Amino acid sequence: MNYYNEIKETLIKNEVYKKAKDYYKNKSDLNNYYEVGRLLVKAQGGEERAKYGNKLIKEYSEKLTKELGKGYNITNLKNMRQFCLRFKKGRSLSDQLSWTHYRYLLPLKNDAAFDYYVYIVSTQNLSVSELRERIKSKEYERIGYKEELSELKVNTLIKDPIVIKSKNIPEKITEYVLHNLILENMSNFLNELGEGFAYINDEVKIKIGSNYNRIDFLLFNYIYNCFVVIELKVTEFKAEYAGQTMKYMNYVDKHLKKPYHDKTVGIIVCKKNNKYVLEYIGFDKLFVSTYELHLK
Numbered sequence: 001m002n003y004y005n006e007i008k009e010t011l012i013k014n015e016v017y018k019k020a021k022d023y024y025k026n027k028s029d030l031n032n033y034y035e036v037g038r039l040l041v042k043a044q045g046g047e048e049r050a051k052y053g054n055k056l057i058k059e060y061s062e063k064l065t066k067e068l069g070k071g072y073n074i075t076n077l078k079n080m081r082q083f084c085l086r087f088k089k090g091r092s093l094s095d096q097l098s099w100t101h102y103r104y105l106l107p108l109k110n111d112a113a114f115d116y117y118v119y120i121v122s123t124q125n126l127s128v129s130e131l132r133e134r135i136k137s138k139e140y141e142r143i144g145y146k147e148e149l150s151e152l153k154v155n156t157l158i159k160d161p162i163v164i165k166s167k168n169i170p171e172k173i174t175e176y177v178l179h180n181l182i183l184e185n186m187s188n189f190l191n192e193l194g195e196g197f198a199y200i201n202d203e204v205k206i207k208i209g210s211n212y213n214r215i216d217f218l219l220f221n222y223i224y225n226c227f228v229v230i231e232l233k234v235t236e237f238k239a240e241y242a243g244q245t246m247k248y249m250n251y252v253d254k255h256l257k258k259p260y261h262d263k264t265v266g267i268i269v270c271k272k273n274n275k276y277v278l279e280y281i282g283f284d285k286l287f288v289s290t291y292e293l294h295l296k
Contacts, residue, residue, distance in 0.1 A: 003043035004060055010035050011068060027095040030102070034093065037084025040077065057081070082106045086114065096122045104132055113140040124195065137163060143194070160289040162192045162269060165296045173293070178232050179203075179216060181293065193267070196223030206251050215248050226262040227252045233270040237288050241268050246286060 014032035044056055057077045064072035083102060087093055097105075101121055108114045117140065121131055142159035165188050166181045182189045183202065190197045197219050204215040217230035229252060231245045245266040252264045266286040273290055 003039045004063060007036050007039050007043075007060065008064060008067065010039070011064065011072065015068075026098050029099045030093060030095055030097075033080045033099060034084050034087060036077070037080040037082070040081045041084055044081075054078070079103055079106055086111075091115065091118075094118055094122050096125075098128065100128045101131055104128065104135065108135075110140075116140050120195070158194050158267060158287055158289055159192055160273075161292040162189070162289050163292050163294050164189060164192070165294050167296050169293045169295060173234050175216075175232050175234055178234055178291070182217070182232075185296075190219070193219075196221045197228065198222055200227075206248065206255075208247065208251060213248065215252075218252070221265070224262060224265070225260070227256060227264040229264060229266045231266070231268045233268060235270065236272040237268065237270045237274045241270070242286060249285065 010032050014028055040057065040060075043060075054074070058074055061072055061074045061077050064077075079102075083106060086106065097118060105114055105117055108117070117131065117135065120126060120134070126134070139159060142161060164178070164181055164185075166184055169181070170177055179202070186199055190199060198221070200218045200220055202217045204218045206213050206215060215229055216232045219228040219230060220226070221228055229245060229248045231241065231248070233241055245268055249264040249266045257264060263285055268286070268288045269291050270288065271290065273288060
């Protein structure tokens with residue numbers, strides 16, 4: 001059966017609808033491009049054959065371009081076909097993403113990564129360029145995402161490694177230097193940590209017994225309603241770092257946390273993980289991530 005005329009009619013209706021109702025044009029694009037993809041799959045004899053059949057797409061592309069103009073080249077029709085195949089798997093189509101957003105997501109082979117980026121674009125209102133940067137930085141791989149999107153917790157959104165960007169990176173990195181590199185671009189650091197982190201203060205002076213200590217960074221996560229203690233280390237993770245950080249977390253819980261806050265979270269940012277030591281930490285509010293320094 002020839003599906004060309006049906007595809008052509010769908011695309012013409014979409015162009016007319018977009019001009020008449022500009023506010024809804026994104027939803028119109030997505031729905032109609034999905035329909036075109038569905039028709040292409042049918043025209044090519046089903047899902048399995050559609051994955052590899054490009055001869056028909058080339059034919060349709062040439063005819064559509066001749067009759068309707070630009071915008072229906074082979075790549076775009078392949079994207080529409082892939083768009084349909086992605087959402088035939090039971091996913092909900094989010095019209096908070098534009099067609100351009102989806103075009104950047106379609107090449108992702110990992111379905112879980114695809115779902116993750118759809119989720120963060122929808123919840124964080126990311127632009128196309130911001131999404132492109134997240135994909136380029138391999139954000140999904142760095143968070144080690146394992147849980148259902150509806151059950152995200154702080155630890156599922158903490159990336160590993162955390163990328164710290166600066167225009168100038170000294171040869172020798174001390175904790176003081178690392179601290180200042182983060183302060184130079186705090187907004188980038190907060191974004192790297194994950195969703196919902198807000199800066200409160202740095203070098204926070206606290207007194208435990210007769211001794212004074214300083215928390216490297218004190219943050220708050222407004223999504224998970226908790227304080228976050230950040231400790232910086234420029235060496236491999238050691239067990240004593242956990243004890244020190246938990247001591248600071250307990251201080252915050254006792255002196256700063258309100259009854260309506262969740263318990264304080266601790267994040268140790270170090271040069272290198274020691275998975276053997278980490279196996280014995282067993283504290284569900286303390287997390288360890290490594291850092292990498294990148295030039296802007």
